[in-house]
């Protein structure tokens with residue numbers, strides 16, 4: 001039987017995979033099913049009413065390669081009424097003009113498929129970047145959790161520990 005939450009991620013060097021595993025551990029037994037999109041059929045998304053999507057940004061604002069491969073197929077998803085949260089990885093010091101752009105692109109794509117988005121994350125002075133498509137329209141929040149294993153690795157655990165309870169509350173798994 002599927003867990004209540006499906007977490008779908010793509011990862012090139014393993015950083016997003018590591019974060020996905022950490023979320024799985026933090027949530028505790030039976031709450032999250034992990035799916036690496038490199039070896040999961042996209043149709044598996046249909047098994048969940050609560051979803052977490054993880055994506056890293058590559059090559060000046062591009063989606064991680066496995067997400068790129070899936071991109072056209074995302075148009076077939078029906079996410080009406082499903083709660084969705086996003087987390088993204090990037091490198092604000094090396095790529096500060098395209099920081100986490102891929103999370104913004106994925107959010108835009110899936111919101112257009114009907115996703116009810118939860119898990120926004122404040123854009124504070126803790127982050128040092130010039131531009132990001134992952135910001136909301138007002139520019140004061142990211143559309144999901146923002147992580148940086150390249151230049152802020154030591155912050156990751158604390159950020160996950162703050163974000164996950166907010167997402168679980170918004171998922172309202174008692175429904």
Ligand SMILES: Cc1cc2nc3c(=O)[nH]c(=O)nc-3n(C[C@H](O)[C@H](O)[C@H](O)COP(=O)(O)O)c2cc1C
Nearest residue numbers: 011012013014015016056059060061090091095100
């Ligand atoms: C060649 C290269 C290009 C990258 N381009 C970007 C970028 O445009 N924006 C960004 O925020 N991070 C960029 N990054 C940083 C990656 O997103 C970061 O290292 C991430 O943790 C990789 O996660 P993954 O191993 O799960 O794919 C780039 C890294 C490399 C090596």
